[in-house]
Amino acid sequence: MTDPARCWVPGADRADGDFPIENLPWGVAVRPDRPGEPRVVCAIGDHALDLAEAAGFGMLEGLPPRVVAALRMPTLNAFMALGAADWSAARAHVRALLTDGPPSIERHARRDAVLLDRASLAMHVPAAIGDYTDFYASEHHATNVGSMFRPNQPLMPNWKHLPVGYHGRASSIVASGTPVRRPHGQTVSSDDGPPSFGPSKLLDHELEMGVFFGGAGNAMGERIPVASARGHLFGCVIVNDWSARDIQKWEYQPLGPFNAKNFCTSVSPWVVTLEALRPFCVPGPARREGDPAVLDYLRCDGDFVVDVKLEVLLASAAMREKGMAPTRISLGTFADMYWTMSQMLAHHTSTGCNMRPGDLLASGTISGPTKESRGCMLERTWRGTEPIMLGDGTERRFLQDGDELVIRGWCEGHGARRIGFGECRGVVLPAR
Numbered sequence: 001m002t003d004p005a006r007c008w009v010p011g012a013d014r015a016d017g018d019f020p021i022e023n024l025p026w027g028v029a030v031r032p033d034r035p036g037e038p039r040v041v042c043a044i045g046d047h048a049l050d051l052a053e054a055a056g057f058g059m060l061e062g063l064p065p066r067v068v069a070a071l072r073m074p075t076l077n078a079f080m081a082l083g084a085a086d087w088s089a090a091r092a093h094v095r096a097l098l099t100d101g102p103p104s105i106e107r108h109a110r111r112d113a114v115l116l117d118r119a120s121l122a123m124h125v126p127a128a129i130g131d132y133t134d135f136y137a138s139e140h141h142a143t144n145v146g147s148m149f150r151p152n153q154p155l156m157p158n159w160k161h162l163p164v165g166y167h168g169r170a171s172s173i174v175a176s177g178t179p180v181r182r183p184h185g186q187t188v189s190s191d192d193g194p195p196s197f198g199p200s201k202l203l204d205h206e207l208e209m210g211v212f213f214g215g216a217g218n219a220m221g222e223r224i225p226v227a228s229a230r231g232h233l234f235g236c237v238i239v240n241d242w243s244a245r246d247i248q249k250w251e252y253q254p255l256g257p258f259n260a261k262n263f264c265t266s267v268s269p270w271v272v273t274l275e276a277l278r279p280f281c282v283p284g285p286a287r288r289e290g291d292p293a294v295l296d297y298l299r300c301d302g303d304f305v306v307d308v309k310l311e312v313l314l315a316s317a318a319m320r321e322k323g324m325a326p327t328r329i330s331l332g333t334f335a336d337m338y339w340t341m342s343q344m345l346a347h348h349t350s351t352g353c354n355m356r357p358g359d360l361l362a363s364g365t366i367s368g369p370t371k372e373s374r375g376c377m378l379e380r381t382w383r384g385t386e387p388i389m390l391g392d393g394t395e396r397r398f399l400q401d402g403d404e405l406v407i408r409g410w411c412e413g414h415g416a417r418r419i420g421f422g423e424c425r426g427v428v429l430p431a432r
Ligand code: MN
Pocket: 134, 135, 206, 208, 241, 364, 365
Protein backbone atom coordinates (compact mmCIF):
# COMPACT_ATOMS: atom_id res chain seq x y z
CA MET A 1 0.00 0.00 0.00
CA THR A 2 2.58 2.55 1.09
CA ASP A 3 5.70 3.71 -0.62
CA PRO A 4 8.78 2.07 0.94
CA ALA A 5 10.78 5.32 0.82
CA ARG A 6 9.92 7.88 3.48
CA CYS A 7 8.85 11.28 2.22
CA TRP A 8 10.17 13.84 4.70
CA VAL A 9 7.89 16.74 3.62
CA PRO A 10 5.62 17.50 6.60
CA GLY A 11 1.98 16.52 6.03
CA ALA A 12 2.57 14.84 2.65
CA ASP A 13 1.45 11.48 4.06
CA ARG A 14 -2.01 12.69 5.18
CA ALA A 15 -4.44 9.91 4.30
CA ASP A 16 -6.97 12.23 2.62
CA GLY A 17 -4.38 14.40 0.86
CA ASP A 18 -4.35 14.79 -2.93
CA PHE A 19 -0.59 15.07 -3.33
CA PRO A 20 1.37 12.31 -1.56
CA ILE A 21 4.76 11.19 -2.92
CA GLU A 22 2.90 8.68 -5.17
CA ASN A 23 1.34 11.56 -7.15
CA LEU A 24 3.88 14.32 -7.95
CA PRO A 25 1.76 16.27 -10.46
CA TRP A 26 3.32 19.05 -12.55
CA GLY A 27 2.09 22.61 -12.72
CA VAL A 28 3.12 26.17 -13.55
CA ALA A 29 3.01 28.82 -10.85
CA VAL A 30 4.10 32.32 -9.94
CA ARG A 31 5.55 32.60 -6.43
CA PRO A 32 4.92 35.78 -4.43
CA ASP A 33 8.60 36.76 -4.25
CA ARG A 34 9.17 36.41 -8.03
CA PRO A 35 6.25 38.24 -9.63
CA GLY A 36 5.90 37.87 -13.39
CA GLU A 37 8.09 34.76 -13.54
CA PRO A 38 6.01 31.64 -14.08
CA ARG A 39 7.93 28.46 -13.38
CA VAL A 40 7.44 24.70 -13.41
CA VAL A 41 6.48 23.31 -10.01
CA CYS A 42 5.63 19.88 -8.61
CA ALA A 43 3.08 19.45 -5.82
CA ILE A 44 3.96 17.54 -2.66
CA GLY A 45 1.54 17.67 0.28
CA ASP A 46 0.78 21.30 1.12
CA HIS A 47 3.97 22.35 -0.63
CA ALA A 48 5.35 22.63 -4.14
CA LEU A 49 8.88 22.16 -5.38
CA ASP A 50 10.12 25.00 -7.61
CA LEU A 51 12.01 23.26 -10.41
CA ALA A 52 13.61 26.42 -11.86
CA GLU A 53 15.01 27.33 -8.46
CA ALA A 54 16.08 23.73 -7.79
CA ALA A 55 17.95 23.70 -11.13
CA GLY A 56 19.71 26.94 -10.13
CA PHE A 57 20.99 25.31 -6.94
CA GLY A 58 22.28 22.25 -8.80
CA MET A 59 19.62 19.99 -7.33
CA LEU A 60 18.72 18.55 -10.73
CA GLU A 61 22.24 17.29 -11.43
CA GLY A 62 22.11 13.79 -12.84
CA LEU A 63 19.19 14.52 -15.14
CA PRO A 64 19.95 14.93 -18.87
CA PRO A 65 20.57 18.61 -19.74
CA ARG A 66 17.53 18.62 -22.08
CA VAL A 67 15.29 17.68 -19.15
CA VAL A 68 16.77 20.35 -16.87
CA ALA A 69 16.40 22.95 -19.65
CA ALA A 70 12.74 21.97 -20.17
CA LEU A 71 12.03 22.24 -16.44
CA ARG A 72 13.39 25.81 -16.42
CA MET A 73 10.84 27.01 -18.98
CA PRO A 74 7.79 29.14 -18.06
CA THR A 75 5.32 26.51 -19.39
CA LEU A 76 5.26 22.71 -19.46
CA ASN A 77 5.29 22.50 -23.29
CA ALA A 78 9.03 21.75 -23.63
CA PHE A 79 8.85 19.11 -20.91
CA MET A 80 5.71 17.58 -22.44
CA ALA A 81 7.56 17.39 -25.77
CA LEU A 82 10.33 15.15 -24.38
CA GLY A 83 8.59 11.77 -24.10
CA ALA A 84 7.86 9.07 -21.57
CA ALA A 85 11.43 8.08 -20.65
CA ASP A 86 12.39 11.65 -19.74
CA TRP A 87 9.09 12.27 -17.90
CA SER A 88 9.79 9.19 -15.85
CA ALA A 89 13.39 10.17 -15.12
CA ALA A 90 12.32 13.63 -13.94
CA ARG A 91 9.64 12.13 -11.74
CA ALA A 92 12.09 9.65 -10.19
CA HIS A 93 14.58 12.46 -9.55
CA VAL A 94 12.00 14.69 -7.84
CA ARG A 95 10.87 11.72 -5.79
CA ALA A 96 14.44 11.13 -4.64
CA LEU A 97 14.82 14.80 -3.65
CA LEU A 98 11.76 14.49 -1.45
CA THR A 99 12.52 11.12 0.17
CA ASP A 100 15.37 9.65 2.22
CA GLY A 101 18.71 8.86 0.64
CA PRO A 102 20.71 10.80 -1.94
CA PRO A 103 20.03 13.21 -3.56
CA SER A 104 17.48 14.12 -0.85
CA ILE A 105 17.30 17.85 -0.15
CA GLU A 106 15.93 17.38 3.38
CA ARG A 107 19.07 18.89 4.89
CA HIS A 108 20.04 21.16 1.99
CA ALA A 109 20.79 24.76 3.05
CA ARG A 110 18.48 26.14 0.32
CA ARG A 111 15.62 23.74 1.03
CA ASP A 112 13.18 26.47 2.05
CA ALA A 113 13.96 28.47 -1.10
CA VAL A 114 12.76 25.64 -3.33
CA LEU A 115 9.99 24.08 -1.27
CA LEU A 116 7.13 26.58 -1.26
CA ASP A 117 3.84 26.85 0.57
CA ARG A 118 1.40 25.71 -2.10
CA ALA A 119 -1.28 28.15 -0.88
CA SER A 120 1.03 31.10 -1.63
CA LEU A 121 1.26 30.28 -5.35
CA ALA A 122 -0.74 31.76 -8.23
CA MET A 123 -1.39 28.78 -10.49
CA HIS A 124 -1.41 29.20 -14.27
CA VAL A 125 -2.78 27.09 -17.11
CA PRO A 126 0.06 24.52 -17.19
CA ALA A 127 0.81 24.67 -20.92
CA ALA A 128 0.49 27.14 -23.76
CA ILE A 129 -2.37 25.23 -25.37
CA GLY A 130 -2.10 25.51 -29.14
CA ASP A 131 -5.19 23.49 -29.95
CA TYR A 132 -8.05 22.26 -27.82
CA THR A 133 -10.46 19.52 -28.87
CA ASP A 134 -13.59 18.51 -26.98
CA PHE A 135 -15.12 15.07 -27.47
CA TYR A 136 -18.52 13.63 -26.61
CA ALA A 137 -17.38 10.24 -25.38
CA SER A 138 -19.80 9.31 -22.58
CA GLU A 139 -22.65 7.10 -23.76
CA HIS A 140 -24.84 8.09 -20.81
CA HIS A 141 -24.35 11.80 -21.54
CA ALA A 142 -24.91 11.45 -25.28
CA THR A 143 -28.01 9.30 -24.69
CA ASN A 144 -29.49 11.65 -22.07
CA VAL A 145 -28.95 14.79 -24.16
CA GLY A 146 -30.03 13.03 -27.34
CA SER A 147 -33.26 11.79 -25.78
CA MET A 148 -34.19 15.36 -24.75
CA PHE A 149 -33.67 16.80 -28.22
CA ARG A 150 -34.28 13.76 -30.47
CA PRO A 151 -36.50 11.33 -28.53
CA ASN A 152 -36.82 9.02 -31.54
CA GLN A 153 -33.09 8.68 -32.09
CA PRO A 154 -31.05 9.64 -28.99
CA LEU A 155 -27.75 8.38 -30.41
CA MET A 156 -26.90 9.36 -33.98
CA PRO A 157 -25.94 6.45 -36.29
CA ASN A 158 -22.24 7.42 -36.15
CA TRP A 159 -21.96 7.55 -32.35
CA LYS A 160 -20.82 3.98 -31.60
CA HIS A 161 -18.45 3.97 -34.57
CA LEU A 162 -16.32 7.03 -33.86
CA PRO A 163 -15.56 9.37 -30.96
CA VAL A 164 -17.56 12.46 -31.90
CA GLY A 165 -15.76 15.73 -31.22
CA TYR A 166 -15.36 19.36 -32.27
CA HIS A 167 -12.46 21.79 -32.37
CA GLY A 168 -12.67 24.05 -29.33
CA ARG A 169 -11.23 27.43 -28.47
CA ALA A 170 -7.80 27.44 -26.79
CA SER A 171 -7.53 31.20 -26.11
CA SER A 172 -10.32 31.19 -23.50
CA ILE A 173 -8.98 28.29 -21.42
CA VAL A 174 -8.35 29.59 -17.89
CA ALA A 175 -6.93 28.19 -14.67
CA SER A 176 -9.12 27.21 -11.74
CA GLY A 177 -10.20 30.22 -9.68
CA THR A 178 -10.76 32.50 -12.69
CA PRO A 179 -14.38 33.74 -12.69
CA VAL A 180 -16.61 33.03 -15.69
CA ARG A 181 -18.59 35.93 -17.17
CA ARG A 182 -22.15 35.09 -18.26
CA PRO A 183 -22.04 35.46 -22.05
CA HIS A 184 -24.35 37.28 -24.43
CA GLY A 185 -25.71 35.56 -27.50
CA GLN A 186 -28.57 34.87 -29.86
CA THR A 187 -31.39 32.88 -28.34
CA VAL A 188 -34.90 31.96 -29.42
CA SER A 189 -38.14 31.38 -27.57
CA SER A 190 -39.49 29.00 -30.22
CA ASP A 191 -37.54 26.54 -32.35
CA ASP A 192 -37.66 28.58 -35.55
CA GLY A 193 -36.92 31.99 -34.11
CA PRO A 194 -36.87 34.91 -34.50
CA PRO A 195 -33.84 35.34 -32.25
CA SER A 196 -33.03 38.07 -29.78
CA PHE A 197 -29.63 39.11 -28.43
CA GLY A 198 -28.89 39.24 -24.71
CA PRO A 199 -27.36 37.47 -21.71
CA SER A 200 -27.63 33.68 -21.71
CA LYS A 201 -30.33 32.44 -19.32
CA LEU A 202 -29.27 28.79 -19.41
CA LEU A 203 -25.64 28.78 -18.26
CA ASP A 204 -24.31 25.31 -17.49
CA HIS A 205 -21.13 23.49 -16.51
CA GLU A 206 -19.75 20.30 -18.04
CA LEU A 207 -17.75 17.89 -15.88
CA GLU A 208 -14.89 16.56 -18.02
CA MET A 209 -11.35 15.22 -17.91
CA GLY A 210 -8.68 16.53 -20.24
CA VAL A 211 -5.44 14.93 -21.35
CA PHE A 212 -2.37 16.83 -22.53
CA PHE A 213 -0.66 15.53 -25.65
CA GLY A 214 3.03 14.81 -25.11
CA GLY A 215 6.07 13.49 -26.90
CA ALA A 216 7.14 14.45 -30.40
CA GLY A 217 4.21 15.64 -32.43
CA ASN A 218 3.23 13.68 -35.55
CA ALA A 219 4.11 15.31 -38.84
CA MET A 220 1.15 16.51 -40.84
CA GLY A 221 -0.09 13.61 -42.96
CA GLU A 222 1.10 11.00 -40.44
CA ARG A 223 -1.28 9.04 -38.24
CA ILE A 224 -0.75 8.04 -34.62
CA PRO A 225 -1.84 4.40 -34.39
CA VAL A 226 -4.12 3.55 -31.49
CA ALA A 227 -1.54 1.07 -30.15
CA SER A 228 1.07 3.82 -29.71
CA ALA A 229 -1.33 6.53 -28.56
CA ARG A 230 -0.72 5.75 -24.87
CA GLY A 231 2.87 6.97 -25.11
CA HIS A 232 1.54 10.41 -26.12
CA LEU A 233 -0.72 10.84 -23.09
CA PHE A 234 1.28 13.10 -20.77
CA GLY A 235 -1.22 13.60 -17.98
CA CYS A 236 -4.74 14.60 -17.02
CA VAL A 237 -6.54 17.62 -15.57
CA ILE A 238 -10.14 18.34 -14.61
CA VAL A 239 -11.95 20.38 -17.27
CA ASN A 240 -15.11 22.45 -16.87
CA ASP A 241 -16.51 23.24 -20.32
CA TRP A 242 -18.84 26.14 -19.40
CA SER A 243 -21.77 26.04 -21.84
CA ALA A 244 -24.65 28.38 -22.72
CA ARG A 245 -27.47 25.95 -23.54
CA ASP A 246 -29.87 28.53 -25.01
CA ILE A 247 -27.18 29.84 -27.39
CA GLN A 248 -26.17 26.26 -28.24
CA LYS A 249 -29.72 25.21 -29.05
CA TRP A 250 -30.14 27.88 -31.75
CA GLU A 251 -26.65 27.82 -33.28
CA TYR A 252 -25.52 24.16 -33.22
CA GLN A 253 -27.00 22.90 -36.48
CA PRO A 254 -25.43 21.99 -38.82
CA LEU A 255 -21.81 22.52 -37.70
CA GLY A 256 -21.92 21.95 -33.92
CA PRO A 257 -21.21 24.24 -30.97
CA PHE A 258 -19.59 27.63 -31.57
CA ASN A 259 -20.29 30.65 -29.33
CA ALA A 260 -22.10 28.47 -26.76
CA LYS A 261 -18.73 27.11 -25.67
CA ASN A 262 -16.04 29.58 -26.69
CA PHE A 263 -16.30 32.11 -23.84
CA CYS A 264 -14.53 30.18 -21.07
CA THR A 265 -13.18 26.70 -20.28
CA SER A 266 -11.62 26.07 -16.86
CA VAL A 267 -8.88 23.56 -16.06
CA SER A 268 -7.42 22.36 -12.77
CA PRO A 269 -3.80 23.47 -12.50
CA TRP A 270 -2.05 20.20 -11.55
CA VAL A 271 -1.34 17.73 -14.34
CA VAL A 272 -1.51 14.22 -12.89
CA THR A 273 0.74 12.03 -15.01
CA LEU A 274 -0.28 8.76 -16.61
CA GLU A 275 2.55 7.22 -14.60
CA ALA A 276 0.88 8.28 -11.34
CA LEU A 277 -2.50 7.14 -12.67
CA ARG A 278 -1.23 3.69 -13.66
CA PRO A 279 -2.64 1.82 -10.59
CA PHE A 280 -6.09 3.24 -11.43
CA CYS A 281 -6.07 2.35 -15.13
CA VAL A 282 -8.55 -0.46 -15.66
CA PRO A 283 -9.37 -2.48 -18.78
CA GLY A 284 -11.95 -0.80 -20.92
CA PRO A 285 -14.06 0.59 -22.25
CA ALA A 286 -17.16 -1.44 -21.51
CA ARG A 287 -19.14 -2.42 -24.59
CA ARG A 288 -22.63 -3.84 -24.38
CA GLU A 289 -23.98 -6.96 -26.05
CA GLY A 290 -25.07 -5.94 -29.51
CA ASP A 291 -22.77 -2.92 -29.80
CA PRO A 292 -21.03 -2.76 -33.17
CA ALA A 293 -17.38 -3.83 -33.35
CA VAL A 294 -15.11 -0.82 -33.79
CA LEU A 295 -13.06 -0.51 -36.95
CA ASP A 296 -9.50 -1.84 -36.83
CA TYR A 297 -7.82 1.56 -36.55
CA LEU A 298 -9.66 2.12 -33.24
CA ARG A 299 -9.16 -1.37 -31.82
CA CYS A 300 -6.46 -1.68 -29.18
CA ASP A 301 -5.50 -4.71 -27.11
CA GLY A 302 -4.95 -3.67 -23.53
CA ASP A 303 -6.80 -0.37 -23.91
CA PHE A 304 -7.85 1.26 -20.68
CA VAL A 305 -10.01 3.78 -18.88
CA VAL A 306 -9.04 5.52 -15.64
CA ASP A 307 -11.04 5.24 -12.44
CA VAL A 308 -10.97 8.89 -11.39
CA LYS A 309 -13.82 9.70 -9.00
CA LEU A 310 -15.30 13.09 -9.83
CA GLU A 311 -17.65 15.24 -7.81
CA VAL A 312 -19.36 18.53 -8.58
CA LEU A 313 -20.20 20.94 -5.76
CA LEU A 314 -22.29 24.10 -5.99
CA ALA A 315 -22.53 27.01 -3.54
CA SER A 316 -24.63 30.14 -4.02
CA ALA A 317 -23.24 33.54 -3.02
CA ALA A 318 -25.55 33.46 0.02
CA MET A 319 -24.21 30.06 1.07
CA ARG A 320 -20.63 31.25 0.87
CA GLU A 321 -21.44 34.43 2.85
CA LYS A 322 -22.97 32.30 5.60
CA GLY A 323 -19.99 29.92 5.57
CA MET A 324 -22.18 26.99 4.49
CA ALA A 325 -20.64 23.94 2.86
CA PRO A 326 -21.40 23.62 -0.88
CA THR A 327 -24.03 21.13 -2.04
CA ARG A 328 -22.79 18.08 -3.93
CA ILE A 329 -24.78 17.88 -7.15
CA SER A 330 -22.95 15.06 -8.93
CA LEU A 331 -20.64 12.09 -8.28
CA GLY A 332 -19.28 9.85 -11.03
CA THR A 333 -16.16 8.25 -12.46
CA PHE A 334 -14.06 8.79 -15.56
CA ALA A 335 -14.02 4.99 -15.94
CA ASP A 336 -17.59 5.33 -17.28
CA MET A 337 -16.51 6.27 -20.82
CA TYR A 338 -17.40 4.61 -24.10
CA TRP A 339 -14.33 5.90 -25.93
CA THR A 340 -10.81 5.89 -24.47
CA MET A 341 -8.17 8.61 -24.60
CA SER A 342 -6.12 6.42 -26.98
CA GLN A 343 -9.08 6.04 -29.32
CA MET A 344 -9.73 9.80 -29.27
CA LEU A 345 -6.11 10.50 -30.22
CA ALA A 346 -5.99 7.79 -32.91
CA HIS A 347 -9.24 9.05 -34.42
CA HIS A 348 -8.14 12.71 -34.21
CA THR A 349 -4.96 11.94 -36.15
CA SER A 350 -6.51 9.36 -38.50
CA THR A 351 -6.64 11.99 -41.24
CA GLY A 352 -3.03 13.00 -40.66
CA CYS A 353 -4.01 15.94 -38.46
CA ASN A 354 -0.81 17.00 -36.70
CA MET A 355 -0.74 17.22 -32.90
CA ARG A 356 1.66 19.36 -30.92
CA PRO A 357 2.94 19.01 -27.34
CA GLY A 358 0.59 20.88 -25.03
CA ASP A 359 -2.53 20.29 -27.12
CA LEU A 360 -5.51 19.46 -24.90
CA LEU A 361 -8.07 16.73 -25.60
CA ALA A 362 -11.14 16.80 -23.36
CA SER A 363 -13.49 13.87 -22.87
CA GLY A 364 -16.85 15.55 -23.13
CA THR A 365 -19.31 15.55 -20.25
CA ILE A 366 -18.84 12.54 -18.00
CA SER A 367 -22.16 11.02 -16.94
CA GLY A 368 -22.85 7.64 -15.38
CA PRO A 369 -25.94 5.44 -15.32
CA THR A 370 -27.56 7.09 -12.28
CA LYS A 371 -29.19 10.49 -11.87
CA GLU A 372 -26.55 11.46 -9.27
CA SER A 373 -23.74 10.78 -11.74
CA ARG A 374 -24.92 13.18 -14.45
CA GLY A 375 -22.21 15.71 -15.21
CA CYS A 376 -24.09 18.88 -16.20
CA MET A 377 -27.18 20.84 -15.11
CA LEU A 378 -28.97 20.13 -18.41
CA GLU A 379 -29.02 16.42 -17.56
CA ARG A 380 -29.04 16.72 -13.78
CA THR A 381 -32.24 18.83 -13.80
CA TRP A 382 -33.51 17.24 -17.03
CA ARG A 383 -33.65 20.55 -18.95
CA GLY A 384 -34.76 22.39 -15.82
CA THR A 385 -37.84 20.24 -15.16
CA GLU A 386 -36.36 18.60 -12.02
CA PRO A 387 -34.62 21.38 -10.10
CA ILE A 388 -31.85 20.69 -7.59
CA MET A 389 -32.27 21.96 -4.02
CA LEU A 390 -29.22 23.74 -2.63
CA GLY A 391 -28.18 23.89 1.03
CA ASP A 392 -29.65 27.39 1.40
CA GLY A 393 -33.12 26.18 0.36
CA THR A 394 -33.02 27.76 -3.12
CA GLU A 395 -33.57 25.78 -6.32
CA ARG A 396 -31.33 25.53 -9.36
CA ARG A 397 -32.32 24.65 -12.90
CA PHE A 398 -29.22 26.27 -14.42
CA LEU A 399 -26.40 28.36 -12.94
CA GLN A 400 -27.17 31.76 -11.45
CA ASP A 401 -24.94 34.81 -11.01
CA GLY A 402 -22.81 34.46 -7.89
CA ASP A 403 -22.89 30.64 -7.95
CA GLU A 404 -19.55 28.97 -7.39
CA LEU A 405 -18.95 25.60 -9.00
CA VAL A 406 -16.19 23.34 -7.71
CA ILE A 407 -15.14 20.07 -9.33
CA ARG A 408 -12.88 17.68 -7.44
CA GLY A 409 -11.23 14.50 -8.69
CA TRP A 410 -9.36 11.71 -6.92
CA CYS A 411 -8.33 8.08 -7.29
CA GLU A 412 -8.61 5.54 -4.49
CA GLY A 413 -8.69 1.79 -3.99
CA HIS A 414 -7.12 -0.61 -6.54
CA GLY A 415 -4.54 -1.54 -3.87
CA ALA A 416 -2.83 1.85 -4.18
CA ARG A 417 -2.41 5.00 -2.18
CA ARG A 418 -5.08 7.69 -2.75
CA ILE A 419 -4.03 10.51 -5.07
CA GLY A 420 -6.02 13.55 -6.16
CA PHE A 421 -6.27 16.27 -8.78
CA GLY A 422 -7.03 19.19 -6.46
CA GLU A 423 -9.94 21.22 -7.72
CA CYS A 424 -11.32 23.19 -10.63
CA ARG A 425 -13.25 26.19 -9.35
CA GLY A 426 -15.11 29.16 -10.83
CA VAL A 427 -17.65 31.81 -9.80
CA VAL A 428 -20.35 33.02 -12.23
CA LEU A 429 -20.20 36.79 -12.79
CA PRO A 430 -23.22 38.69 -14.15
CA ALA A 431 -23.33 39.58 -17.84
CA ARG A 432 -21.76 42.90 -18.71
MN1 MN B 1 -17.95 19.67 -23.50
